[in-house]
Amino acid sequence: MVRSREFDEHKVLDTAMHLFWEKGYEAASLNDLTAAMGIQKPSIYSAFGNKEELFETALRKYTQMHASAARAQLSRSASVKEAFREYFEQIVAQESGTERRRGCFCINTMVELAPHHAKFEILTREHQNYLAALFEETIKRGIRSGELSEEMNAQAVAQSLLIALIGLTVLLKSRPEPSLISNAITVTLTLLH
Amino acid sequence: MVRSREFDEHKVLDTAMHLFWEKGYEAASLNDLTAAMGIQKPSIYSAFGNKEELFETALRKYTQMHASAARAQLSRSASVKEAFREYFEQIVAQESGTERRRGCFCINTMVELAPHHAKFEILTREHQNYLAALFEETIKRGIRSGELSEEMNAQAVAQSLLIALIGLTVLLKSRPEPSLISNAITVTLTLLH
DNA sequence: TTCATTACTTACCGATCAGTATGTTATAAT
DNA sequence: ATTATAACATACTGATCGGTAAGTAATGAA
Incomplete structure (x- = not known):
């Protein structure tokens, strides 16, 4: 029919x-969108609504993808310290490999839209809270295994690492000297000692 | 004449x-610009060139302003630890006070333009390098005074604090829970121990 | 006072923006 | 095969984009 x-x-x-x-x-x-997607504007509007709704749908897809990728990355190593180190270094390697440094879609949106659209302020905040909770879980795993001190404030350290991760992702957009970044990551990860 | x-x-x-x-x-x-500046478009073009040149001039003015404000802020306290704490907390207080969270003009530009315009990639990188050098100087002052350990890698710690500062500034745009931020700052500043 | 020069205002330029009306083509139930 | 329905492509809408042409007003040197 x-x-x-x-x-x-x-x-x-x-x-x-x-x-x-x-x-x-x-x-x-x-x-740009029609050219890249290979479909015409009416098809976009019938399938996804207007530009803002398409953007929101795309961002939601990204945050889901990103969240599960982060979870997988942090689960790869038995050592929590190693897991975080690999996570940070993977981001540097990934960004250094590309010509145009995209960074993180959610962070980009936090900067461009969160201050002007409540919807995106909330959406990005919730994703950051999710990542912070994931980091906290991971740190607690390290405490349980005896790798990390029981006196460590898991929630606060998790939040600090998240802040460092955001700062690192943004700073990489200006192509800083790689050795500086590498040393800074080492220092930041001493928060897990 | x-x-x-x-x-x-x-x-x-x-x-x-x-x-x-x-x-x-x-x-x-x-x-938007003519309305805010109170002059007409031809006046803008004769005085500042095109939109991109006006933006560049505005950004250069900002970075100069920002650099000297940061230097002043970090010089206010004799204690280096106290100076950094005041600096971080001032940013939180400043951003929390406004309805629209502007963040840092240089960081915003790093996200929006640095990956697509070499000129702004360089300009923003140079400002970040300036801030890193300022942080390093400040840490070295703490080492000389005996407040900080001589074994501290001043350059690497400075870079880590800069990364944390960027991350904090960006994260504030999503209006996170204040208590989380406050605890995270405390943890981050243990890098100076 | 005249005149060259520059700043100003107004109105416009083609290009592009997000979004849509319209007509055509393909599908599947009848 | 006919027909209702939805997906398609084309072409258009008014609004806004960055930038400028053209004419007027003000200034200071002569």
Whole structure:
């Protein structure tokens, strides 16, 4: 009774996510989006609503992806210290490899939109809170295993590491001297001692 | 022989700086600028060149202002630990006081423009390097006075504190729970122990 | 007072913005 | 095969973008 959709919704949403991630909300125009997604504007509007709704859907997809990737990364090593070190260093390696440094879509949105749109202020805050809780869990695992001191304030240290992670991700956009970053990570991770 | 300028160049540049600071490069339109600055578009173009040049001039003014404010802030207390604590807490207090959280103009630019414009990548990197050097000087003052250990790697700790400062400034845009932030700052500053 | 020069205001430029009306094509139930 | 329905492509909308042409007003040197 109906004509069937000719594009893969998940695929084109993924493309939109990467475009918003790289260029931000304002700088990514609908013409950019149609060109990248390979579909026309009416198709975007019928499938995702307007630009802001498409952006929100893309960001939600990103935060889910990012959250599970972070969880996987922090679970890879039995040592909590090692896990965090690998996590930080993976971010440096990842960003250094690309020409255009996209950083983190959620952090980019926190800077561009959170102060002007309550919806994105809340959405980004909730994701940061999720990451902080994940970090806290990981630290508590280290305390239980005896790797970390029982006197450590897991919640506060988790929040500090999250702040460091945000700062690192942002600073990498200006292509700082790699050796400076590497030493700074080592120092930051002494918070786990 | 000539008609004299009717507006104060420093004053209108200051207004433009605050507008770019709050809204970013893309979102601050020339109509927004003329309305805020109180002059017409041809006056802007004759005095400052095009939008990008005006933005660059405004950003340079900001970084100079910001650098000397940071230097003054870090010099206020004889204790280096106290100086950094006051610096971090002043930022939280400042941002918490405003409705729209502007954050730091240089950090905003690092996120929005540095990956796409080499000029702003360099400009923002140089400012961050300046701040890192200022932090390093301050830490070395603490080592000389005996407040900090001689074994401390001043450069690496300075870089870590800078990263934490960036992360804090960005995170504040999502209005996190104040108590979390306060505890995280305390933990971060143990890097000076 | 005249005149060259520069700052000003107004009105406009083509390009692009987000979003939509309209007509065509494909599908599946009848 | 017919037909209702939804997805498609094309072309358009008014608004706004950054930037400028053109004409007027003010200034100071001669």
